[in-house]
Amino acid sequence: MLEKTIGFIGCGKMAQSIIQGLVKSKVFESKKIYATAKSSKTIDQVKEQYNINVSLNNKEVAKKVDFLVLAVKPYQYEEVISEIKASISEETVIITIAAGVSLAGLKKSFSRDVKLIRTMPNTPSLVGAGMTAMCHNDLIGELELKEVKNLFESIGKVELIDEKLMDAIPAVSGSSPAYVYMLIETLADGAVRQGFTRDQGINLAAQAVLGAAKMVLETGIHPAELKDHVCTPGGATIEAVASLENDKFRGSILNAMEHCTKKSKLLSKQ
Ligand SMILES: NC(=O)C1=CN([C@@H]2O[C@H](COP(=O)(O)OP(=O)(O)OC[C@H]3O[C@@H](n4cnc5c(N)ncnc54)[C@H](O)[C@@H]3O)[C@@H](O)[C@H]2O)C=CC1
Numbered sequence: 248m249l250e251k252t253i254g255f256i257g258c259g260k261m262a263q264s265i266i267q268g269l270v271k272s273k274v275f276e277s278k279k280i281y282a283t284a285k286s287s288k289t290i291d292q293v294k295e296q297y298n299i300n301v302s303l304n305n306k307e308v309a310k311k312v313d314f315l316v317l318a319v320k321p322y323q324y325e326e327v328i329s330e331i332k333a334s335i336s337e338e339t340v341i342i343t344i345a346a347g348v349s350l351a352g353l354k355k356s357f358s359r360d361v362k363l364i365r366t367m368p369n370t371p372s373l374v375g376a377g378m379t380a381m382c383h384n385d386l387i388g389e390l391e392l393k394e395v396k397n398l399f400e401s402i403g404k405v406e407l408i409d410e411k412l413m414d415a416i417p418a419v420s421g422s423s424p425a426y427v428y429m430l431i432e433t434l435a436d437g438a439v440r441q442g443f444t445r446d447q448g449i450n451l452a453a454q455a456v457l458g459a460a461k462m463v464l465e466t467g468i469h470p471a472e473l474k475d476h477v478c479t480p481g482g483a484t485i486e487a488v489a490s491l492e493n494d495k496f497r498g499s500i501l502n503a504m505e506h507c508t509k510k511s512k513l514l515s516k517q
């Protein structure tokens with residue numbers, strides 16, 4: 248268990264996914280986790296749900312914690328940073344989770360060098376199955392990087408990457424849970440169409456997606472080969488595969504990823 252403290256400025260969907268994951272994994276004791284929100288309603292909900300320290304005062308939390316996660320929307324970073332920048336110490340490690348907010352842009356916003364770790368997590372962190380991409384500036388020491396890596400590893404997997412690839416991460420793992428939920432929802436629609444209940448459809452579909460993902464991760468076999476194993480010659484699956492190819496299944500996902508990456512690059516400027 249880490250002796251240090253962690254704070255979240257903003258307590259929306261992503262912050263709460265990480266907080267829930269951290270509380271469950273016991274990497275931080277609840278009393279070492281702080282979070283701020285804009286409304287008393289959110290404060291009460293977060294306190295009730297996770298039993299962590301809550302506050303309406305960003306500066307107070309920024310001053311107190313060792314790791315500070317900026318968990319507001321990209322376009323809200325400027326405002327939040329100008330509010331807290333005088334409250335953080337030289338030792339505070341700032342962790343960002345926003346799409347499109349670069350290390351160079353952050354340095355400008357803080358008007359000085361601060362310890363920065365830029366991450367792109369995803370909401371499955373809530374159930375310990377997150378995927379977080381991470382890069383950092385030169386002020387981050389080996390131990391700090393290890394600690395923050397451990398922190399995110401307690402709620403899923405971590406990939407250290409070059410910052411130049413960071414804007415491409417939402418399309419691959421930050422936003423992609425949304426497309427997978429659409430796939431599960433659609434498979435469930437198809438199941439309902441055949442006479443299954445909605446619950447049966449969702450369970451059948453979600454377990455098939457989970458199983459397929461585990462096969463890729465645990466066998467190390469290329470997804471194309473795993474697909475081939477399902478396609479019986481002259482069987483039913485290859486008919487579905489041919490139909491998906493005709494309807495540009497792969498092309499539409501690749502296009503969606505292009506749109507996502509383009510937009511990610513623009514988000515901090517909105
Ligand atoms: N939702 C997702 O799947 C993912 C989101 N992200 C990033 O996480 C960040 C937050 O996104 P979400 O959690 O989805 O948004 P959200 O809207 O659910 O959460 C943002 C929260 O910040 C609060 N807030 C705004 N200004 C504040 C201030 N001055 N002081 C304190 N709190 C303030 C808002 O009231 C809101 O509760 C974004 O930068 C996004 O790019 C990253 C990966 C995945």
Ligand SMILES: O=C(O)[C@@H]1CCC=N1
Pocket residue numbers: 346417421422514
């Ligand atoms: O939709 C968004 O902008 C954020 C980035 C990754 C997931 N959600």
